[in-house]
Amino acid sequence: MSTTALHRGGAIHRTRFPLLVKSLLDARFSLVTWAVAMLAVMCLYLPLFPAIGGSDQMQQMMKALPAQLVNALNYGQIASGPGYAQATVFGLLGFLLMTIMAVSAGAGAIGGDEESGLLELTIAHGVTRTQVVLERAAALVVRVVVLHAFILVVLLVLKGPSELGFDAAHAAAGVLMFALLVLLNGSFALLGGAIGGRKVHGIAAGAGVAVLGYAFNALGNQNPDLEWMHAVSPYYWAYGDSPLLNGVDAPAALLLLGVSAACIALAVAALHRRDIHGV
C-alpha cells in the first residue's frame, strides 16, 4: 500500500499513506467537535448517577413504568452503575452520536467522494482502487479509535466521582464493544457508498443497520418469541452480555470485527467492478 515511486534523484519526499493522511487531516476539526459532544454528553449524564440511578425514587419510578418500555429503553439495569452508564451513554445518546459520526464518515469515504466528482481525479493518479478503499477505511478506524480512546479517558475520570462502581478493565471492555459496534455501522456505510456511488446510499446502509440492530435488540428484549432477533442484532452482539459488568465477550467482539472487515473487503470488490462516475 505504500507509495513506492520512480524517484528522480531520490530527493523528493512522498507521504507513505497519502490517502489515509489526507482523510485524517481533513477530519481533524470534525474529530474535535465530536469529542466535545461526547464530553458534554458524558459530563451531563454520568455525574447524575448518584442522584438519579441509585435513588429510591428512581427505583420506584422504574417499577411503575410498563416493563415493555423499560426493556425497550434498556433501562432494566439503570439502578446499577454499569447499567446506568450503559443505558444513558453507551446504549443511547453516545451510541447515536458516534453512529452518526461513523456513518457520515463511512458514507463520505467513497460514495460522497464519488458523488462530488473528487474520486475521479484521485483514481486517475498513481493509486489503486484497493488502496483508496483500504486507506479510507483505515481513516475511519483511526477516527473511531481516537474518539473511543478519548471516551475511555473521560469515563475513567468520571467513574469515581460518579460512583459508577466498575473498574478500569470493565470500562475499557465497555468502550471496546462500543467502538466495534460504531465501526460496524460505519463500515456498512462505506460499503453502501462503494456499491451505490452516492453518499445517500452509504447513509441508508449505515443508518439502516444501526436502526435495525437497535430495534431487533429492543424487540428481542420484549418477548421470548422474538429473542431470535438478538442473533441478527449487532447492537445485541455488542451489549447483550453487559460488557461494563462482565467484560469483553470475545466471540461477539470477533463477530463485530469480522463483519466490519467483510464490509471493507466487499467495498474493495464493489469498487473494482464498476465505473467511477464524475459529477
Add this chain to the structure above:
Amino acid sequence: MDNAIEVTGLAKSYGAREVLHGIDFEVPRGQVFGVIGPNGAGKTTVMRCLLDIIRPSAGRISVLGAEPRRADPDIRRRIGYLPGELALEGRTTGRRLLGHFADISGPVAPGRIDALAERLGVDLDRQARRLSKGNKQKLGIIQAFMHDPELLVLDEPTSGLDPLMQQEFLRLVHEARDAGQTVFLSSHVISEIQQAADTVAILREGRIATISTVAALRETAVSRLRVQTHLPPERTAQLLGGLPGLGNLRLETVHDAGGSPVCQASAEWAGPVADLVDVLPRLNPVDLALEEPDLEEAVLALYREPGTGEPVLSGRKSS
C-alpha cells in the same frame, strides 16, 4: 514503441444506451492530438476509458504500452489528467491540494508548482472554494502538468479561462510537445484545436467522423466568395453557376459607395483558384473578396446530421 495511445474498436454502453460505437485511433508519441465534437459526442467517455475511470464494453486500449485496466497504477504517475468537469475540494488551499496530488502522482520537481502558478496567475494560498471557475481550472491544469508527465490527457482544458490564459495554456502545450510529451486534448472549440494540435479527430455521436491533420482539414475547407459587378444578375449567375467549385450561390442587388445599384454574388468556393481567376475578367468585378478557408466551416460540415443539414455544434467563432 511509437504510439502513446492505441485504441481499437472501443465501445461503451451505459445499460442499453451505447455512447461509443467502436472507435479506432492512435496517438503517436510526441504529438498533440485533438478531439473535437459537440457536447455528448463521447469525448469525455474516451478519456475516462484511457485512465481506467470507466471500463470499455468492447475494444482494446493501450496507453503508454499497457492496458489501463490491468496496468500497474504507477503508469498513471506518468500521465497528467484534467477532467472535463473538474471538482476540487473547497476547504483547503490550492497549495495543499497540489501537494496531495503530488503525493499520489509522479515526482514533481522543486519549484515547479510555484512556477506554473505564477505563469497562470493563480494564488495558491487561497482556499479553493474562494477561487473563480477559471482559477480552479488553473489548479486543474497545474496538477496535470506539474510532474511533466509523458502523456497529458486534457478534457476541455481551457473551459473557464480568459483569452489571455488560453494563450498561456497553448504555450504550455507547445512546450510539452517540444519536450517530447504527448498531448491528447478535447474541445468543442475548433480554434483551440487548430492552434494546439497536429492531428485532429472529429467525434460525432460516438463515432469518429474523420481523423486528419489540421493542415489537411484546412484544405478541404471552403472559402467564402463575394463579388460585386455591374452585370445583370442573370448574366452573373450564368458566368459563376458553371464553375464546379462553387456552391450556395446567392444573388442580390446592393448599392455601391456612389449609390448606384450593383449585383452582389455570395457563394462558397472549394475549387482551384485558377478557375475563378479565369472567369473574373468577364465578370468585370467592382469589388471582390475571397476569405481565408474557415476550419470551423469544414468541421461544421462534418458535424451535420445526414439529411437535416443543421449543425449540431454550439461554440465560439474561430478567429
